[in-house]
Amino acid sequence: MTRETVRTLAALRHTVRSIALGHRLPADERARLVQSLTEVAAPVLVGGRSVTLLSGRGTDEDGARLLTLALRLPRQASGTAVATDRLPLRAQTRSDGTVVWHLPLPEGQPASRPQATPAAATRNSDADVALLEEELRAALARADALADEHRRLKDEMAETNSGVLALYVQLEERDEQLRTAHGRTLRALEDALRPRPLHVDGLELAVHYAPASDEAPTGGDLYDWFTLPDGTVHFTVVDALGHGITSTRTALTVTHAVRTLALEGHPLESIVARTDGILTPFDQSVMATLLLARLDPADGRLDLANGSHPPALLAHGDGTATYLEVRGRGVGFPLPGSERVLSTRLEPDDVLLLYTDGLTESRRDPCEGEARLKDALCRHRAQPTERIPGLVAEELVSEVLHRDDTLAIAVRRTGGDPQLRQPSEAPK
Template sequence: MTRRRPPRSASAEELLTTLQRLTARARQEVQLHQARVELAEALQREMLPATLPALPGLQTAARYLPARSGLDIGGDWYDGFPLPDGTLAFAIGDVQGHDVEATAFMGQIRFGMRAVAATTADPGEIMDRTNDLLLSVDSALFATCTFVRLDPRSWELDTARAGHVPAVWATVDGQSGITDDVGGLPLGIQGGRTYPVTRRRLTTPGAFVLLTDGVVEGPSFPIEEGLDAVERLVASRASAGAEELADAVLQAAERTGHEDDAAVLVLRHDASPCGT
């Protein structure tokens, strides 16, 4: 009968060599991942607008916060720009996925939406055409979005929603709420969809706050609870400036233990009943 020799124990030098090789490989993977994160951060900064439109009686402010881990970057976005008819457009959205691919898709949505809005001011039609545009690029990603058209002369606010988290509003006389607008599917999922438009007239000074689910939802923090908390916060600071209110709302995201990035867009207005 042939005896098998017991396996030879690795020497300390061999173990050290193996450990060094594995450490070098892990370091390379970390550096590659970190490079992708830094690229996503740079793209995020470049693609988000440097300024937002504001007029007498209207203050605007926006904030963006990466995920708590610092690794999930690139999904959330916001925008604001004037429309050809003299009204103002504001949008906020959340791309499924993160990293460089999500950031690039976010840029396609933002710039595509601006191009569509140059030919029509109707939020529902803008959503519809943007959806078809995104489907034409054949991406595996999709995005939720809310688009708002504000007429600063009449204080009429038209909104269309594509699978996005509701907005929060409050007035200086103590009224507040969470919007319950009818919406459509997220953008980039299915063609031929329609997006209903909800029209409301602002008649009392206050704030209209758009946000992403990273502000109000966490691993053990239900979105309904988060929205209620933000509503109370906005109601208590409805007379505050847009910048102060945006900072306060974004801080609410820290209480959710959020694992997603977060964005806030605040419209602080001095609307009056007669639209003057």
């Protein structure tokens, strides 16, 4: 290993540059090596002391050729050396303070002897300037290459972003198409769950339904209506526990069971209990409230049975309204059944409202909800029948603490007038 004593920064730079040039190191690596040794030795050389530079060749564990340079500092100066992990070329520091660099040599290019010595440094300033300019050009070329690479990556990133944005737009369009198709399917399912429009002389019927969530337009609030063989009209309003498709299945099961029992001729007061007796042995999870009503359009006789459901509300022609209270327990409840059947009369132009608790419990205070519902029905009773359920629901759920399925059915007795208006649903 060659040993040299160096006393000035100029001599150090010249010597290191000559060694690197002699070993065919690239200009950019040569510049990093010169700068690294300069930073380590500068505190010592500027202070008027000397350093020892050692250089030699060797191999690593894999047999690759290496150039080794070692900078030995005076003992009293070893503690002032710069951090070697922050140098342009990282180095190792030995226990005696010597700083060592190991650089791989280019393949296939034999090293030549160094072109100068420290004593000749001052006589080769022109050569040093030429080498320095070469290193500067290499640094600039590398900077230009990095800038070109940065621009290329930026362009690729912009192109990628453009592609991602286009893909995102396509996915949004596809998602919108799927949502539209999903909505159409669910609306068709919702329509399929409803009974057919019922046209009865002497009655006007209208219904409003709104789900708790637009993402699940079916829920546990269902209704059924049909004409019995004796000419009376049967109404069923069901509110199954929960939301979504599961509660819809429960409500459908209950309404179908009630329809079957009613058409078989079972008395109204027994149907709630019989429905529970039929369903709960097969499914212990079934739980629903229900309200049953039978109305004779000829004389206005109205019979009601209840299973834990909110009471029907009757608005009279004089502007007053009355809740038709019937106690009972619903399907899946302990001791299910209606305690009695309430009988009353629906006079011409009276309006009967059957509904679910989504209307009265929107503010978590059923008493307040019932009072607001009564006021709303009295205020809208004179409106066309097809508008009443929607107007009442809109008023009661305009300010809610929590959303729930809402169902309202309006029944007006017209006194048997054959000129009936077409029943329709209020807008959702």
